[in-house]
Amino acid sequence: MKLDAKIPQGPLEEKWSNYKKTARLVNPANRKKLDVIVVGTGLAGASLAASMGELGYNVKAFCFQDSPRRAHSVAAQGGVNAAKNYKNDGDSVYRMFVDTLKGGDFRAREANVYRLAECSVNLIDQAVAQGVPFGREYAGYLNNRSFGGVQVSRTFYARGQTGQQLLLGTYQALMRQVDKGSVQLYSSHEMLDLVVIDGKARGIIARNLETGELERHAAHTVVLATGGFGKIYYLSTLAMGCNGSAIWRAHKKGAYFASPSWTQIHPTSLPQSGDYQSKLTLMSESLRNDGRIWVPKNLEETRLANDIPEEERDYYLERRYPAFGNLAPRDISSRAAKERIDAGHGIGALKNAVYLDFSKAIREQGQAKIAEKYGNLFNMYEKITGINAYKEPMMISPAAHFSMGGLWVDYELMTTIPGLFALGEANFADHGANRLGANSLLQASVDGYFIAPYTIANYLSDQIKVGKISTQDVAFEVAEKEAHEKLHHLLTIKGKYTVDYFHKKLGKLLYDYCGLARNKEGLEFAIKEIKKLKEEFYTDVNVTGTAGAMNAELEKAGRVADYFEIGILMCYDALTRDESCGAHFREEYQTEEGEAQRNDEQFQFISAWEWPGMVDSEPILNKEDLTFEFVQPTIRSYK
Amino acid sequence: MKLYLKIWRQKDRVSEGKLVEYTLDNVNTHMSFLEMLDTLNNQLITNNEEPVEFDHDCREGICGQCGVVINGIAHGPLKNTTTCQLHMREFKDNETILIEPFRAAGFPVKKDLKVDRGAFDRIISSGGYVSVNTGQAPEANTIPVGHETAEAAFDSAACIGCGACVATCKNGSAALFTSAKITQLALLPQAKEERDQRALKMIAQMDKEQFGHCSNTEACEVECPQGISVLNIARMNYEYNRASFLKFKK
Ligand SMILES: Cc1cc2nc3c(=O)[nH]c(=O)nc-3n(C[C@H](O)[C@H](O)[C@H](O)COP(=O)(O)OP(=O)(O)OC[C@H]3O[C@@H](n4cnc5c(N)ncnc54)[C@H](O)[C@@H]3O)c2cc1C
Ligand code: FES
Numbered sequence: 001m002k003l004d005a006k007i008p009q010g011p012l013e014e015k016w017s018n019y020k021k022t023a024r025l026v027n028p029a030n031r032k033k034l035d036v037i038v039v040g041t042g043l044a045g046a047s048l049a050a051s052m053g054e055l056g057y058n059v060k061a062f063c064f065q066d067s068p069r070r071a072h073s074v075a076a077q078g079g080v081n082a083a084k085n086y087k088n089d090g091d092s093v094y095r096m097f098v099d100t101l102k103g104g105d106f107r108a109r110e111a112n113v114y115r116l117a118e119c120s121v122n123l124i125d126q127a128v129a130q131g132v133p134f135g136r137e138y139a140g141y142l143n144n145r146s147f148g149g150v151q152v153s154r155t156f157y158a159r160g161q162t163g164q165q166l167l168l169g170t171y172q173a174l175m176r177q178v179d180k181g182s183v184q185l186y187s188s189h190e191m192l193d194l195v196v197i198d199g200k201a202r203g204i205i206a207r208n209l210e211t212g213e214l215e216r217h218a219a220h221t222v223v224l225a226t227g228g229f230g231k232i233y234y235l236s237t238l239a240m241g242c243n244g245s246a247i248w249r250a251h252k253k254g255a256y257f258a259s260p261s262w263t264q265i266h267p268t269s270l271p272q273s274g275d276y277q278s279k280l281t282l283m284s285e286s287l288r289n290d291g292r293i294w295v296p297k298n299l300e301e302t303r304l305a306n307d308i309p310e311e312e313r314d315y316y317l318e319r320r321y322p323a324f325g326n327l328a329p330r331d332i333s334s335r336a337a338k339e340r341i342d343a344g345h346g347i348g349a350l351k352n353a354v355y356l357d358f359s360k361a362i363r364e365q366g367q368a369k370i371a372e373k374y375g376n377l378f379n380m381y382e383k384i385t386g387i388n389a390y391k392e393p394m395m396i397s398p399a400a401h402f403s404m405g406g407l408w409v410d411y412e413l414m415t416t417i418p419g420l421f422a423l424g425e426a427n428f429a430d431h432g433a434n435r436l437g438a439n440s441l442l443q444a445s446v447d448g449y450f451i452a453p454y455t456i457a458n459y460l461s462d463q464i465k466v467g468k469i470s471t472q473d474v475a476f477e478v479a480e481k482e483a484h485e486k487l488h489h490l491l492t493i494k495g496k497y498t499v500d501y502f503h504k505k506l507g508k509l510l511y512d513y514c515g516l517a518r519n520k521e522g523l524e525f526a527i528k529e530i531k532k533l534k535e536e537f538y539t540d541v542n543v544t545g546t547a548g549a550m551n552a553e554l555e556k557a558g559r560v561a562d563y564f565e566i567g568i569l570m571c572y573d574a575l576t577r578d579e580s581c582g583a584h585f586r587e588e589y590q591t592e593e594g595e596a597q598r599n600d601e602q603f604q605f606i607s608a609w610e611w612p613g614m615v616d617s618e619p620i621l622n623k624e625d626l627t628f629e630f631v632q633p634t635i636r637s638y639k
Numbered sequence: 640m641k642l643y644l645k646i647w648r649q650k651d652r653v654s655e656g657k658l659v660e661y662t663l664d665n666v667n668t669h670m671s672f673l674e675m676l677d678t679l680n681n682q683l684i685t686n687n688e689e690p691v692e693f694d695h696d697c698r699e700g701i702c703g704q705c706g707v708v709i710n711g712i713a714h715g716p717l718k719n720t721t722t723c724q725l726h727m728r729e730f731k732d733n734e735t736i737l738i739e740p741f742r743a744a745g746f747p748v749k750k751d752l753k754v755d756r757g758a759f760d761r762i763i764s765s766g767g768y769v770s771v772n773t774g775q776a777p778e779a780n781t782i783p784v785g786h787e788t789a790e791a792a793f794d795s796a797a798c799i800g801c802g803a804c805v806a807t808c809k810n811g812s813a814a815l816f817t818s819a820k821i822t823q824l825a826l827l828p829q830a831k832e833e834r835d836q837r838a839l840k841m842i843a844q845m846d847k848e849q850f851g852h853c854s855n856t857e858a859c860e861v862e863c864p865q866g867i868s869v870l871n872i873a874r875m876n877y878e879y880n881r882a883s884f885l886k887f888k889k
Contacts, residue, residue: 047773050773051772051773054772054773065696065702065704066694066704066755066756066757067756067757067759067760067800068760069703069760069763069800070696070697070702070703070704070800072696072697072702074697074701074702075697075699075701075702084779086780122776124779125776125777125778125779126771126773126774126776127779128776128779128782128829129769129771129775129776129777129779129782129829130768130769130771130776130829131768131769131792131796131823131824131827131829131830133784133789133790133792133793133796133823133827134789135789136783136784136785136786136789136790137786138785138786139783140783140784140785140786140789141780141783142779142780158793158796159793159797161701161797164701164797164799165793165796168796171763172763172767172768172769173768173771173773175760175763175764175767175768176764176768176770178760178764179764179765185760187757187760210749210750239696239697239698239702240695240696240697240698241696273669274667274669274670276667276670276674276677276678277674278671278673278674278677278698279698279699281698281699282699380700380724383717383720383724383726384671384724384726385669386669386726386728449773450773453773496685498680498681498684498685500677500681542684542685542687544683544684544687544688544689544690545689545690549651549750550651550692550749550750550753552690552692553680553684553690
């Protein structure tokens with residue numbers, strides 16, 4: 001299929017306003033007759049559901065947590081970017097656009113990225129009006145901090161809980177619509193399948209997680225805002241329930257999946273301490289402003305950190321990237337850590353971490369100053385590890401964090417299934433091959449508040465003539481039956497191993513072969529191994545309980561079953577991209593100094609994968625060529 | 640370490656529950672409390688028994704989804720810490736640990752350790768917001784908010800909605816939760832227009848749910864993972880009285 005991104009005509013700055021000028025509208029009287037399903041109530045989903053409710057559409061919103069306020073957007077700490085230029089330091093929409101495009105290693109669409117920067121200013125206005133308590137200066141004006149990879153201060157923050165505060169603002173807007181009756185809320189519901197009728201997205205099959213009942217929900221349009229799937233690596237900074245199932249089911253119904261292998265691995269998470277471990281906690285990147293990263297020069301080092309003299313420490317980031325040092329971008333810092341750990345210099349019980357050392361900063365600035373800046377993080381570190389980081393260095397290590405990939409969408413955020421939209425981390429759109437810090441809270445919010453309400457209206461404008469969609473359609477019947485059979489199948493295997501056992505194995509394979517560094521041989525091996533593991537899962541997993549009641553194991557089993565297939569696609573994606581770009585580092589394509597080597601001539605495109613129609617057939621690659629009209633791709637260098 | 644667990648098991652909302660005893664060997668002190676429960680569940684599944692249902696998601700203390708009563712204390716022995724952030728080094732070898740759901744009339748048990756906290760959503764829905772539609776907002780810096788005020792609003796806004804306050808209160812009161820939202824918004828100029836109505840509506844909704852009254856024992860603040868202050872409750876009472884008085888005057 002020829003992929004048309006539907007980029008509007010005109011100069012970069014005018015594309016979005018041109019689109020809005022000509023987009024079709026829906027008569028207010030007709031809106032309540034149009035049904036909209038929004039799956040996901042994170043920043044992207046809740047902001048859309050609230051906005052559509054305000055406009056008068058008939059909205060149903062779904063989430064698997066027991067309340068929309070718990071979507072994983074809640075966990076974002078650092079901040080949200082906006083080109084307000086409040087600091088008068090030369091920021092502008094254009095500069096933010098260039099930073100984001102460059103940060104993404106020129107693997108995103110210019111028009112989308114520009115629109116993201118353009119709408120960023122409105123988001124801050126909206127959030128402030130909702131009562132989001134952003135950090136303020138003494139005069140009462142909004143404050144900013146700077147974040148990795150840029151030279152201006154454009155990051156707005158609410159202490160270390162920016163995601164929580166933004167989400168609560170959005171959640172409250174959503175609950176206001178729930179009270180008004182324009183949004184019906186389905187918490188503790190999980191989407192199990194997408195229903196497509198005559199080629200258009202017309203509804204979903206959802207499971208009520210408390211009762212186990214399967215439900216049919218019909219609508220004129222379906223929106224997936226189901227977040228990232230980094231939990232596929234098992235150990236990640238994501239929440240336990242984060243999953244790829246909703247977008248994967250949509251993929252199997254015809255939605256293309258773009259760049260699935262582009263995963264951001266965050267450099268400063270707490271390391272794994274044992275095989276019982278269920279998640280990796282992120283330590284804010286801001287720590288790298290004052291912490292110095294090092295490993296012992298000696299292999300098999302047995303001394304404690306404080307006993308290792310200065311000259312026997314390797315400050316490898318400062319050594320390799322003197323210009324940026326400890327503040328080198330995420331992909332580069334994570335990769336450098338892996339390189340040292342693989343070379344045998346890792347520290348900690350499992351030799352899987354590096355030191356983040358504050359002794360110099362404490363000597364120079366005093367402990368009080370460091371406590372003022374990072375006190376809460378030091379406390380959190382002590383709570384989790386039992387170690388006082390004022391006295392000895394922290395131990396950190398890289399962790400899977402963010403999915404740049406997701407469902408392919410055009411400029412309208414519509415997938416290749418007409419009437420199916422994807423928003424927030426669930427789509428692939430704006431971050432290219434590497435996301436800049438504080439840009440994804442922004443993207444999720446902007447998609448939901450300011451973009452999709454226009455583009456969905458454009459789609460819905462001629463849907464009024466279709467009339468109510470019936471859940472009695474045979475497509476619903478088939479989808480429900482399939483969902484039912486799948487659940488029952490999982491329950492009848494009755495093997496020896498738990499779901500987690502398989503998930504951990506899959507995660508390890510992906511970390512080792514489709515993580516920070518990839519190569520052809522490893523990826524081919526991983527594809528084979530994941531296929532084997534999947535077979536083993538279907539013969540040897542043990543899922544207890546029943547489908548007709550609350551059953552957390554069954555929920556997990558369904559998600560892991562999809563993860564095998566997503567994992568295989570990730571490996572194919574990484575395998576076919578014979579270049580290194582952003583977070584995708586193919587060992588065969590690096591410079592002599594070990595830096596990423598992009599290949600614009602052959603790979604300046606987005607990989608959009610098509611489901612081959614049959615499990616175990618090779619996926620079909622479609623390409624969306626990227627053209628750069630306004631900024632010429634350059635080589636990222638942080639030396 | 641080795642642990643003796645007594646865990647509340649309850650099939651569903653209507654069934655009666657009971658405490659069931661389990662023994663768990665090989666618990667690592669670095670495990671989080673929930674990882675200890677994962678370990679127990681793995682053992683149960685391997686023996687073809689149904690695992691214990693418990694709530695959790697982020698496992699980093701911010702989503703508010705987790706929460707059980709451990710040895711009689713909501714979220715366990717460590718102050719200002721959610722269940723997911725509690726680690727096994729806080730317990731002793733051979734200790735017996737009693738694990739129950741958050742109990743309150745306003746939080747019916749759904750299964751085992753999971754409770755229904757939907758009442759919190761309904762309280763927010765009744766008025767815990769600013770009525771501003773998408774697109775209506777003025778330029779952000781046209782509404783200055785003093786540093787101290789913004790910080791105080793943040794302190795109240797930091798609530799994670801876990802419900803430990805309700806579980807801790809001997810009356811099962813939701814006063815701390817409700818007051819934190821009322822206070823946050825009462826402090827901010829952009830939320831002032833709806834201040835009186837908001838207080839009246841949210842308190843009316845709180846009373847409609849099965850929550851008890853606040854009798855100022857202040858136990859809630861002690862167990863709150865975010866350290867939300869009971870001063871919020873005083874502020875709520877003030878807001879309520881003020882709004883009632885103004886309404887009466889009209
Ligand atoms: C620890 C951490 C820190 C971060 N810090 C920052 C930061 O400082 N700045 C920044 O910009 N970004 C940050 N990010 C990234 C950012 O938080 C996310 O990309 C963003 O919040 C995603 O929002 P979302 O609305 O797309 O998805 P989410 O908030 O994850 O919401 C997903 C929603 O989908 C629902 N859902 C999922 N699957 C299903 C299903 N099958 N059925 C029904 N419902 C389903 C969930 O219930 C949930 O409501 C961070 C991420 C993490 C993990
Ligand atoms: S699991 Fe999110 S707060 Fe504990």
